[in-house]
Amino acid sequence: TEAQEAFIYDKIQLVVATNAFGMGIDKSNVRFVIHYNMPKNMxxxxxxxxxAGRDGEPADCILLYAPGDKHIQKFLIDxxxxxxxxxxxxxxxxxxMVDYCHTSRCLRSYILKYFGEKDVPSKCANCSSCNDQRQLQDITVEAQKILSCVYRLDQGWGITVTAKVLAGSKSKKILESNFDQLSTYAIMSDYTIKEIKNLINLLIADGYLSQSGAKYPLLKLNQKSYQVMQGKLEVERRIEAEQQRVSEDSKLFIILKDLRKEIAEKEGVPPYIIFHDSSLKDMCRLLPQSKEEMLKVSGVGEVKYSRYGEKFLTTVKEYSH
Structure with missing residues (x-):
């Protein structure tokens, strides 16, 4: 096609195409391959x-994944x-393929092991897992709760039901099955069902939990599961950006909201005109101590700073000292 030819001869730098694009095309200097959806298999x-990178130069392969991708591929298989x-x-x-998207371990190692390679290095120092600079969080207690729930459910249910039990769901299925009588019911009620499902997927991807059956996979305990439950094995994960969020009941956030409300009432405007909640949360997270640092806060530019920045900066400085 015209677009394909233009891409091959470097007349255009970017092409959006289906996964069939590029079959048999020998273009060596592709620097990025970005998957908007998860492929059906490794x-x-x-x-x-x-x-990407067939010329031997560095290249990036980015896979954008959402849980819904699995359902789409499952539907197509059906x-x-x-x-x-x-x-x-x-x-x-x-x-x-889903496990690849969730694993916290070296992605190169995962691929090589998948294709049968032996004695694979545990780190490549090149993939997003190996280069992940986010803080490690110990989630051993959360893992023990999840694994205990799988045990209490007699290893006979899948991810969704297990997550609902842990979250304390009052859905008809949960109550009719008397799962609300289990000792593990609602023991993770401070998490959303979605967050618990993500944790379960991580445990599966990193081998702390198994599944049996493909069409309707059931959660099964394995040797590593029992080691975690017995406290012989720790489980960690990188803290997601959404989990680095500032709690809406944190003291500084409440103080900043009160200040915003006071200014908004004086000016006769809605509070969000002064600063959005996201900006206040960023102030709580960054704790700026100067104008330069304040300008790094999401939603704070020169204009906003000149109007309101000093008051909020002073409040943050007073709080943090």
Whole structure:
């Protein structure tokens, strides 16, 4: 096609295409391959990501993933007219692709092990997992709660039901099954169901929890599960950006909200006109001590600073000293 030819001859720098694009095309100087959706299996991802950096120079392969991607791929597999064993194999490969998206371990190591490589280094110092500078968080207690719930559910349920029990869901299915009588019911009520499901997926991806069955996978305990429950093994993860958020009931956040309300009432404008909540939370997180640091706060530019910055900066400085 015209667009394909323009890309091959460097007339355009960027092309948006389906995963079929590039088959048989030998363009060596591709610097980025960005997947907007998760591929159906590791074989597809390896082939598609491999279109970057064929000239031997550094290149980036970025995979954007959302939990809904799994449901889309699962639906497509279900639509194919294939024998049950074939579908089971495809669903198993899909789960391994999902595990790749969730694992906190070296991505290069994951790929090499998937394709049968032996004696693979545990770190490559090049992938997003190895270069992740976010703070490590000990989630052993959370992992023990999840694994205990799987045990209490007789290892007979999947991710969603387990997450609902832990969160203390009052859904009809949970109550009719008397899961609200379990000792693990609502023991993670300070987490959302979505957050618990993400934790479960991490445990699966890093081998602390297993699944059986492909079409309707059930959570199963393994050797590492019991080691975690017995306190012989610790579980860590990188703190996600959303979990570095400032609590809305934190003392400084409340003080800044009161200041914002006071200014807004004087000027006769809605509080968000002064600063959005996200800006106040950023102030709580960064604790700026100067104008330069205040200007690094999300939503604070020169104009906003000249109007309101000094008052908020003074309040933050007084709080943090």
């Amino acid at each position: 074989e597809s991802y390896y082939q598609e990501a491999g279109r 639509q194919v007219d294939a024998a049950a064993p074939r579908k089971e194999e495809q669903l198993k490969k899909l789960q391994q």
